[in-house]
Amino acid sequence: MDSTTLRIRGLRKRYKGRAGVQANDGIDLEVPAGSVVGLLGHNGAGKTTLVNQVVGLVLPDQGTIEVCGVDAIARPQRARELVSVQAQANVPITGLSPRRAIELVGRIRGAERSVVRRRTEELLDALDLGQWADTPAQKVSGGVARLTAFAMTTVVPGRLVVLDEPTNDVDPVRRRVLWAQIRGLADEGAAVLLVTHNVREAERVVDHLAVLDRGRVVAAGSPSELTATVHGALTIELDLVHDAAPHWPAVVTPVSHGHQRAVGTVAAERAADVVGWAQREVEGGRLDRYALVPASLEDVYVQLVGAEPTTPAADEGTIAAGVDLTTSAEEIVR
């Protein structure tokens, strides 16, 4: 049996009107059962349009979409039975409690009351939402609302689960739990399409990635395939004392500088030199802190599509990731 749950071929969609945006411009994408596929891209890259076509909210101009072999364009209702979606914006559930909202969606998706109740309890527990489970939704924080939306989507998961920025507003601790849940969905056989621009975190859970830019897939492959081009390179990040550009040693290629931060790349075999230099800078009071990290998927992503304005969510991701990266920097130094 074919294990590809979602298969998209040559998908094109142009929004008419004065602006006339070509939102999808010939997209091919596959999401096999039991795997997490990351769809990366800037705002406006065409990610949400793609998702909306899968569940029949938007009609493609060209191309095919199959969900478990069902033609999703011809039979949108059947496709919706097979797909569950967490939207990018939080669904307002004013008047309901997280528990009530999750249970109702589970039952609307056709599951028995007892099954839904058990699964809801499991999710509330796993996501550590017990404290807010019966609080009216208008009184819960953005992070709790986001996790509730995730639970609403996965209480009765479709064969394909689409998650659009599931970690936005979620605190670092629950983020880890959330990633584990996402991985768990795939391990239980669902195909997971993870739409995000949080590249650093996505890298750790996805099996496969597609980078979308202006409606096209500009790169696709496993994280290690995509980062192959930067193997053997390291990134050095500096927290500067002043705003002036650092005097990098000759072995470093400067990448960016601003807001008392500077980033450069260095060949792995010259790392020791750079660490020695950075340590002297710290001791001399010219540098607050430094970290040496493996060149990441994020670097590849930025190379492919260019930098994007930092969002608060992306900031948090960087901080959360930074904790781990310090460890790897220590290992590199050792």
Place this chain on the structure above:
Amino acid sequence: MTALRTTALLAQWQLRRQAQFMPLLIVVQVFMAVATVVGYGLLVGDPDPEAALFLATGAPTITLVTVGLVMTPQMVAQARIEGSLDWMRTLPVPRWSFLAADLAVWTFIALPGMVLGVVAGALRFDVDLSPAPWLVPAALLVALTSAAVGYAMATVLAPQLAMVLTQALVFIVLLFSPVSFPRERMPQWLQTAHEFAPVEPMAQLIRAGLAQDAFTVPGRSMLVLGLWCVFAVVGASAALRRRA
């Protein structure tokens, strides 16, 4: 069966989402229904028995039409603005269920006002009502038709535009439709226009349902209303199925 269950759950969702303001909504509905009767009474002074019967039997139509043409589309427009409608539409729910669920919720909210409006009218003007056995299905037909029109409007038009338009419509229904007064009081052109609009047949149907001894429904009106109902439900369903 599954579709009915889904619709009931969807209605439960919508109802619970309104729970916070539900008592207030019901009070406002009751107030509006009673005010229509009493307020018109003030406008026309001490009406003769015929005019009084018109007023008392017109009020429930006003309530039903207001719910369908104003409340339901405002709820849809609101859901579109806050973004919940798009997500709800990703659920495996038959498209007409959205219409049916919202209609059920708002009819439920409007019910107390409708009944009390009739009671207030009967007491205030001391009229004798003679309800027909088909009053309830007739009221449902009127509610469905007006809600479907409202729904199609709110789904096709920009949400803000739909909201403004509903306000204009309620004004027309309240003051320029032969609901609470006989059609002869309106200019000829407006009478003609109402021969093709759904409001007058709705009023005639409810009126005859409440006082079958005094009023009958012309066959033509039933035809016009039936056409509007079919047209509106088909239109609303198409609007709900529409893909951008």
